[in-house]
Amino acid sequence: MLYIHPEECIDCEACVAECPVEAIFHEDNVPADWQNYIEMNAKMAPKSKVITEKQKPLAES
Ligand code: SF4
Structure with missing residues (x-):
């Protein structure tokens, strides 16, 4: 999840x-x-690794 x-x-x-x-x-x-995802997103975003490179979508991995 991003x-x-x-x-x-x-x-x-x-x-x-x-x-x-x-x-x-x-x-x-x-x-x-x-609506509960708004708070979850706000809590998790600062804790998550920053994506700096384009990656293949999961369906193509
Ligand atoms: S700044 Fe980035 S994350 Fe925010 S709305 Fe624009 S494209 Fe989406």
């Missing part, structure tokens, strides 16, 4: 359209059933 650092994100929403499984939403548009 996380987006909420303090580093500039809310450009470029990633929303690029996600192949439509798993990214602007914070204001997160579906009601997934």
